Amino acid sequence: MRTNGPPDQPVPSGSSHLLRTINERAALYHLLEHDTLTRVELRKLTGLAKPTASQVMLRLFESGLAVTLGRTTARQVGPKAEVYSVNADYAFAAAVTLREPDGVTVAIADLKGHERVSSTRRIDFTAVSPDRAVQDMLWHTAEDAGIDRDLISVVHLAVPGAYDAENDEIGYADIPGAEDLRLRAAVEEFTGCAVTVHNDVNAATVAERRNPAVSGGLVLLWLGREGIGTGIDLSHGLVVGARGAAGELGYVPVFPDRTGPDDPTYQDWIGAPAVMELGREHGVEGANAAAVVAAAVKRGAAGFLEAYADRVAGALHLLACLFDPPRLVLGGEIARAGGETLVEHVRRRSGALGDLVLPSAVYGDAVAIGVLDLAYADLKGRVLDAALEGREGRSGS
Amino acid sequence: MRTNGPPDQPVPSGSSHLLRTINERAALYHLLEHDTLTRVELRKLTGLAKPTASQVMLRLFESGLAVTLGRTTARQVGPKAEVYSVNADYAFAAAVTLREPDGVTVAIADLKGHERVSSTRRIDFTAVSPDRAVQDMLWHTAEDAGIDRDLISVVHLAVPGAYDAENDEIGYADIPGAEDLRLRAAVEEFTGCAVTVHNDVNAATVAERRNPAVSGGLVLLWLGREGIGTGIDLSHGLVVGARGAAGELGYVPVFPDRTGPDDPTYQDWIGAPAVMELGREHGVEGANAAAVVAAAVKRGAAGFLEAYADRVAGALHLLACLFDPPRLVLGGEIARAGGETLVEHVRRRSGALGDLVLPSAVYGDAVAIGVLDLAYADLKGRVLDAALEGREGRSGS
DNA sequence: CAATAGATAGTAACACTGCCTAACTATTGA
DNA sequence: TCAATAGTTAGGCAGTGTTACTATCTATTG
Structure with missing residues (x-):
C-alpha cells in the first residue's frame, strides 16, 4: 500500500562507514524509545552481535549521547548487566506559546522527553515586541532550570494565526505587532538553532494524539x-x-x-x-x-x-x-x-x-503540550539524523 | 522541518549484506529514474567505485532486473561504454477503471513506465459481476499485448464511490453489484498479486500531478x-x-x-x-x-x-x-x-x-491515467523493496 | 595511409572497514 | 564448586575503495 506516500524518495548508497552509522543510529533509536536498556535487550532489538553492540555503545558514550545508569539489580545468576540510557542532558527542546492576553509560555524538555521547566508570564505585546518577549522568557526559563542555552537545539513556537512557513509570515494574527514580524528569522537569529512556528490549533491537535x-x-x-x-x-x-x-x-x-x-x-x-x-x-x-x-x-x-x-x-x-x-x-x-x-x-x-x-x-494547556510534543519529536529526529553526520551515505541524485 | 512527518519510523540495522543490498537498490533506483545509463553516469549518481559499480550491475543482470542495450555511439576517444537499462519486461502494472455506463478500461504499463496496451469494453454490470468483468478484460488485454499474466505484479482499480480499504467495501457505488462485493479480495484471488482500489476522483487527481x-x-x-x-x-x-x-x-x-x-x-x-x-x-x-x-x-x-x-x-x-x-x-x-x-x-x-x-x-481520460500512474508508482516501489528481499536489514522493533 | 599518442571502459589485485562467530575471562547465585 | 550470565578477545568473512593494468577507440602526425 504505497498509494498515499510521497512520490519518490532518494535512495542512498555507501560503504562500510554507512553501515556503522546505520547501526549506531538504530541503537540510538531504540535507546530513545525505551528509556533504559541493558545490552542484551539492545541486542534483541537490533539483532547485532555481542561485540558489535559493545562497540556501538562505546561510540555512543564517547559522543556523549548515551550514559550508563549503573547495573541491574541482581535477580539472576551471573554478573550484573550495565544499564544504558540516552543522556537526557545532551540536548533540549524548547516550546514557546504566544497568546493574548495570557502572554508567553515556555516549556523545555530534555532528550528523554521529560518536561524540565514550564513557566508563563503575562506580556503586554503593545509594549514589548513578541520576538523580544520570546527571547527574554526563553533565556530566563532556561537559566532558572539550570539548562545551558547552547544545549537547546530546537525551538518550536505556537502562535494564534495562520503561519506561512515559506514566507515566515503570520496571517490573521491576534497579537499586536505579529503581522509584520519575521518571527522564525528573529528567533533563529538570537537562538542560533532551528526554529519552527506552528498554528496554535494545530499544536493542540498534536496534543490530542496522546x-x-x-x-x-x-x-x-x-x-x-x-x-x-x-x-x-x-x-x-x-x-x-x-x-x-x-x-x-x-x-x-x-x-x-x-x-x-x-x-x-x-x-x-x-x-x-x-x-x-x-x-x-x-x-x-x-x-x-x-x-x-x-x-x-x-x-x-x-x-x-x-x-x-x-x-x-x-x-x-x-x-x-x-x-x-x-x-x-x-x-x-x-x-x-x-x-x-x-x-x-x-x-x-x-x-x-x-x-x-x-x-x-487533554488536561491542561493543550496548545503548550502540543508544541512541546512537536519540539521533542523534532529534537529526536535531529539527534538521530546528526548521528549520520559527516559519514552520511551519498543521497541519490 | 519534520513537523508534518509521521510520528516515527523504525530504524534498521544490519551487516555487510545490508550494504550490498543498499547499493543494489540505489543503482536500481537510478536506473528506474533515468531510463538509460552508462556505468560512468551510474558512478556519478551513486558515488560507488568502478569495480563496485560493475559488481552491482552484474547482480542486477543476473536477477533479470537490468539489461544492456548495446553500447554508446562513439563520440569520444576510447572504447564505447555499455548502456544499461531497467528490463522493461521484468514486471508490469495493470490499471483498471470501472465506470457506468462506459464499462471497463484496462491499461498496462511496463517497468519503464511505458503504457503498453490500453483497451475499453462496455459492460452491462447487471449481467456480469464487476469482478468477473475485471478478470476477463485483464487477461484478454494482457494476452492481446503478448504480456505474460504472471508478470503483472500489481493491479490498481478505480471505482466510482468511496472505497474503504480496511473493510474492502465500496460505499456510494454507482455500479450495480459493487456494494456487496469485496472487490480487492476478489481480484487478488484470481490475479494472485497485490491489488489496490482507489476512488475515481482521487485517481484523476493523481493524473493532474503530471x-x-x-x-x-x-x-x-x-x-x-x-x-x-x-x-x-x-x-x-x-x-x-x-x-x-x-x-x-x-x-x-x-x-x-x-x-x-x-x-x-x-x-x-x-x-x-x-x-x-x-x-x-x-x-x-x-x-x-x-x-x-x-x-x-x-x-x-x-x-x-x-x-x-x-x-x-x-x-x-x-x-x-x-x-x-x-x-x-x-x-x-x-x-x-x-x-x-x-x-x-x-x-x-x-x-x-x-x-x-x-x-x-490532463488530455484524455484523467481517471484511467491516474490509476496507471498509481499502479506504476506502486510497481516501482515494490520492485525496489523486493531488491532487499531476504537479506533485509532487521527492522527495529 | 599507417603508426602512434592519448583518452576512456573495464578488470584484477590488494588493503581497509565493519560485522559475525567462537572461544575465553570474570562475576554471581545455588 | 558448578552453572549461568556479562562482557572481551581473536580470527574470519563480506563488501567497498584504491591503484595499477589491459583493451579499445579517436585523432594526430609523419
Missing part, C-alpha cells in the same frame, strides 16, 4: 475563547496547508449564496458570538462564551444546548465529509465548558457520525 | 457527468480518509440549517442537477449538463455562466479555507465543457483565490 483512542488520526474542532479553527492530523501527519492556513473554518461563509463581508461565517455561527447570541435567545447568561455554556450545562438549558449542538453537528458533518477522519474531537475553552454534556448533545445530532465524536482528552 | 504547475499539491474539484467530488493530493500524498470517503463534497448540505434529506447538497448546488436547472432559468439548453455548459460557452450566455461560476467559486472558497492547497483545479466533464471560459469566470468571482484556480491539464 490519547490512544485517536492514535489513527483526528480532526479537532477548536471552539476557543477567541476564535474557532480546525486542526487536521491524519495518518500522514499534520495538514498545515500551503500557506499554513488549512483548517481555517472560521473564515468560511455559512451560506454560500451570502458571501459578503457582513454575512455570517462559521466563526459567527458556532464561535463565541454565536454562543452569546444563543444565550440571550434562550435566557442563559454569562460573562463570556465559556461561562454561558457552563451555565447552560449547569442548569440543563436544553433549548440552548440543542440549538448550539445542532450547529456544531453541522460543522462536524462538513469536516467529516471532507476529511473523513477516524475521530472528531471537540476542543477549546467553549467545548471544555460544555464537557461531556455538550458532546452528548452533539453526538445525538450527528447521526451515524456521532460515534466518532469525542471530547478533548 | 502538470508541473501543480507539482506542489492540489485540490481537484471534480464536476463530473454523474456526480461531483473532491480529490486532495497534498505534499504528503493523497488524502483518502479513514473510510476512503475524504473529499465527498457532494454529500455536504449547502445550508447548515437545512440538513434534511430533501435539502440541497453540493451535488445539487454545483453538480449536474444545478447546471440543468440554471440552464432552464437562463434559457440555455442541452441534452446533459456538459452540453448545457458547452452551449452556454459557445453563445456567451453571461447570465448562466456568472450564476454557475458564482456557485463553483463558493465551493472552491470552502475547499481553500479547509485545505489551503497550492492549487485548485477544475476537472470533470462539466468543467471540461466549460473550458478556459468557465475557469475565467470562476477566477473573477474568487477574489484573491482566483490566482490558484486552474483548468485540468
Whole structure:
C-alpha cells in the first residue's frame, strides 16, 4: 500500500562507514524509545552481535549521547548487566506559546522527553515586541532550570494565526505587532538553532494524539475563547496547508449564496458570538462564551444546548465529509465548558457520525503540550539524523 | 522541518549484506529514474567505485532486473561504454477503471513506465459481476499485448464511490453489484498479486500531478457527468480518509440549517442537477449538463455562466479555507465543457483565490491515467523493496 | 595511409572497514 | 564448586575503495 506516500524518495548508497552509522543510529533509536536498556535487550532489538553492540555503545558514550545508569539489580545468576540510557542532558527542546492576553509560555524538555521547566508570564505585546518577549522568557526559563542555552537545539513556537512557513509570515494574527514580524528569522537569529512556528490549533491537535483512542488520526474542532479553527492530523501527519492556513473554518461563509463581508461565517455561527447570541435567545447568561455554556450545562438549558449542538453537528458533518477522519474531537475553552454534556448533545445530532465524536482528552494547556510534543519529536529526529553526520551515505541524485 | 512527518519510523540495522543490498537498490533506483545509463553516469549518481559499480550491475543482470542495450555511439576517444537499462519486461502494472455506463478500461504499463496496451469494453454490470468483468478484460488485454499474466505484479482499480480499504467495501457505488462485493479480495484471488482500489476522483487527481504547475499539491474539484467530488493530493500524498470517503463534497448540505434529506447538497448546488436547472432559468439548453455548459460557452450566455461560476467559486472558497492547497483545479466533464471560459469566470468571482484556480491539464481520460500512474508508482516501489528481499536489514522493533 | 599518442571502459589485485562467530575471562547465585 | 550470565578477545568473512593494468577507440602526425 504505497498509494498515499510521497512520490519518490532518494535512495542512498555507501560503504562500510554507512553501515556503522546505520547501526549506531538504530541503537540510538531504540535507546530513545525505551528509556533504559541493558545490552542484551539492545541486542534483541537490533539483532547485532555481542561485540558489535559493545562497540556501538562505546561510540555512543564517547559522543556523549548515551550514559550508563549503573547495573541491574541482581535477580539472576551471573554478573550484573550495565544499564544504558540516552543522556537526557545532551540536548533540549524548547516550546514557546504566544497568546493574548495570557502572554508567553515556555516549556523545555530534555532528550528523554521529560518536561524540565514550564513557566508563563503575562506580556503586554503593545509594549514589548513578541520576538523580544520570546527571547527574554526563553533565556530566563532556561537559566532558572539550570539548562545551558547552547544545549537547546530546537525551538518550536505556537502562535494564534495562520503561519506561512515559506514566507515566515503570520496571517490573521491576534497579537499586536505579529503581522509584520519575521518571527522564525528573529528567533533563529538570537537562538542560533532551528526554529519552527506552528498554528496554535494545530499544536493542540498534536496534543490530542496522546490519547490512544485517536492514535489513527483526528480532526479537532477548536471552539476557543477567541476564535474557532480546525486542526487536521491524519495518518500522514499534520495538514498545515500551503500557506499554513488549512483548517481555517472560521473564515468560511455559512451560506454560500451570502458571501459578503457582513454575512455570517462559521466563526459567527458556532464561535463565541454565536454562543452569546444563543444565550440571550434562550435566557442563559454569562460573562463570556465559556461561562454561558457552563451555565447552560449547569442548569440543563436544553433549548440552548440543542440549538448550539445542532450547529456544531453541522460543522462536524462538513469536516467529516471532507476529511473523513477516524475521530472528531471537540476542543477549546467553549467545548471544555460544555464537557461531556455538550458532546452528548452533539453526538445525538450527528447521526451515524456521532460515534466518532469525542471530547478533548487533554488536561491542561493543550496548545503548550502540543508544541512541546512537536519540539521533542523534532529534537529526536535531529539527534538521530546528526548521528549520520559527516559519514552520511551519498543521497541519490 | 519534520513537523508534518509521521510520528516515527523504525530504524534498521544490519551487516555487510545490508550494504550490498543498499547499493543494489540505489543503482536500481537510478536506473528506474533515468531510463538509460552508462556505468560512468551510474558512478556519478551513486558515488560507488568502478569495480563496485560493475559488481552491482552484474547482480542486477543476473536477477533479470537490468539489461544492456548495446553500447554508446562513439563520440569520444576510447572504447564505447555499455548502456544499461531497467528490463522493461521484468514486471508490469495493470490499471483498471470501472465506470457506468462506459464499462471497463484496462491499461498496462511496463517497468519503464511505458503504457503498453490500453483497451475499453462496455459492460452491462447487471449481467456480469464487476469482478468477473475485471478478470476477463485483464487477461484478454494482457494476452492481446503478448504480456505474460504472471508478470503483472500489481493491479490498481478505480471505482466510482468511496472505497474503504480496511473493510474492502465500496460505499456510494454507482455500479450495480459493487456494494456487496469485496472487490480487492476478489481480484487478488484470481490475479494472485497485490491489488489496490482507489476512488475515481482521487485517481484523476493523481493524473493532474503530471502538470508541473501543480507539482506542489492540489485540490481537484471534480464536476463530473454523474456526480461531483473532491480529490486532495497534498505534499504528503493523497488524502483518502479513514473510510476512503475524504473529499465527498457532494454529500455536504449547502445550508447548515437545512440538513434534511430533501435539502440541497453540493451535488445539487454545483453538480449536474444545478447546471440543468440554471440552464432552464437562463434559457440555455442541452441534452446533459456538459452540453448545457458547452452551449452556454459557445453563445456567451453571461447570465448562466456568472450564476454557475458564482456557485463553483463558493465551493472552491470552502475547499481553500479547509485545505489551503497550492492549487485548485477544475476537472470533470462539466468543467471540461466549460473550458478556459468557465475557469475565467470562476477566477473573477474568487477574489484573491482566483490566482490558484486552474483548468485540468490532463488530455484524455484523467481517471484511467491516474490509476496507471498509481499502479506504476506502486510497481516501482515494490520492485525496489523486493531488491532487499531476504537479506533485509532487521527492522527495529 | 599507417603508426602512434592519448583518452576512456573495464578488470584484477590488494588493503581497509565493519560485522559475525567462537572461544575465553570474570562475576554471581545455588 | 558448578552453572549461568556479562562482557572481551581473536580470527574470519563480506563488501567497498584504491591503484595499477589491459583493451579499445579517436585523432594526430609523419
